[in-house]
Amino acid sequence: MSTTTPVPSTWDTKTQTFHGGQEYRFIENFVEDFSVTTNYLGTPKGALDAAREAISTCHHYPPANQEPAKSSLAEFLWPTDYLDQRDRLLLGNGASELIDLVIRMANKTIQSDQVKTWKSGPWDTQYKEYYRSAETAEMRILNGDSTERANVLCIVNPCNPTGDYMPLDQIKTWINDNVYDGGFVIVDESMQPWHSANFREDSLTSQGTFAAELYATRNISLYVLHSWTKIWSCTGLRLGSIICPTVEHCAGLRKIQVPWSVNTPAMAFMDAVVKDDQYMQQTWEGTSRLRRYLIEQLSALLAAQREQFEYKGKDFLSWVWVDMKNEEVATEAVKLARAAGVPVRSGQPGYQRPTYVRVAVREESCVDILVQAWKSL
Known part of the structure; x- marks a missing residue:
């Protein structure tokens, strides 16, 4: 006797990008x-308990400034100087919301007389939400192995699903070589914290000076994105963050972000989980x-x-x-x-x-x- 039932169509394949985890x-x-x-x-027990407790305050709006969760995440990412970096950080309803915000910002910012081109990382394939967002924005899609520069680069590093990974020096060179001046770059480092206890040293989160110089010298906006739902096993809570090249860039994204997109239990979870060494x-x-x-x-x-x-x-x-x-x-x-x-x-x-x-x-x-x-x- 079969122990499985037919899987109903959980995806509208005409409008949504297929993802696992539905079966x-x-x-x-x-x-x-x-x-x-x-x-x-x-899921870490202490953080889950914090999220459960936060349900009791669901009759109140979440904090519009995303605190204290944002500061706690900033301290996790930059243990020694998080106060200096915090204002470049924005939380989102999973990575997908933040991908959409940056693509919308790029579409609005790149000069209207330019053909807006998009390119993925040089991998065989990668997470498709970036492609979907670029396609929705009617950008011209380049193959990942194209030698042509693009207005918008989106690379998943380490790449899900292929497992390819560029160390820090290599990805910085790849960025410089593959984007036009005035362009936008998203580097998705969602799986990078698995690297080791020294993950920060091989991460673009440590490269604030590099991001600032890219913007100052070539007007290139570099964003570093994380979906935190994999490493902390909380996909149902929807937790993402993005590091912007400047505080002004962060304010620009916040201006077009839907208010209260990160709910109270998710922020309570974030505030607790980053302290679970x-x-x-x-x-x-x-x-x-x-x-x-x-x-x-x-x-x-x-x-x-x-x-x-x-x-x-x-x-x-x-x-x-x-x-x-x-x-x-x-x-x-x-x-x-x-x-x-x-x-x-x-x-x-x-x-x-x-x-x-x-x-x-x-x-x-x-x-x-x-x-x-x-x-x-």
Whole structure:
């Protein structure tokens, strides 16, 4: 007897960009969600308790200045000089709202006599919300591997789903080489804090001087964006932030942002979670170990096809991008995982990579269930 029910259409494919994480509620024997790249540790308890407590104040509006959550996040990002940096920071209703704000600002700011061009990072594919926003703004879309400069660059670094990553010096060079003067750049570092306890040292969050010089010398506006819903496993709360090149840029975004877009429980969660040092330490210690375990188990299971399967992405990341080299095998893998209550993300919808599946890092016991389900591959 089947333990799954048909998945209703949760997406309007004509108007929305496909995203994972929708299947779990339709799987009767659901065990664990391998289709989303959230932290294997789950939601931090202290922050979740803070969000629950904040529900009791839902009869009041959230603070319009986003405090104290914004200052707390600023201190997490810039432990030694957060007061100097804080006013370049803006919180949003997940990353998607902030992507939309910057694309709207770029569309309004770039000279009307210019053909507005948009380009992604040089990866094989990346998170599609940037593409959707540029398409909605009627920008001309360039291929990521194009040598042509663009008015608007949007790069996900580390790239979800491919796992590619440019270290700091490399991405600064790439930005300089790929955007026109007067252009806009969004660098999405949502997965970068997984890097290590020293993630700030290899992050554009540490490059305020670089951003200021880009704007002063070439009129290029560099924004660094984070979706915090993956590392702190709170996708339902919708928490994002963006670092602007100047305080004035931040004021410009705030002017077109919908008021109170970040709700009270989300801000309470943010204010608490950034102080949970133990959770972050466990994340850095456990993710790479469990990622190795996942790859080892899949490699052992699929030993006969070892030369055909590729496991892509940096060691510190919370998922593996698996190229199964065969569309039928990948399709079957998705079906088998779902039937076992451990759904994975197909590379076909959204990314148009039918031979790939994306598998999140999870605890060993859940990986074992997935491996058992894939024994017939």
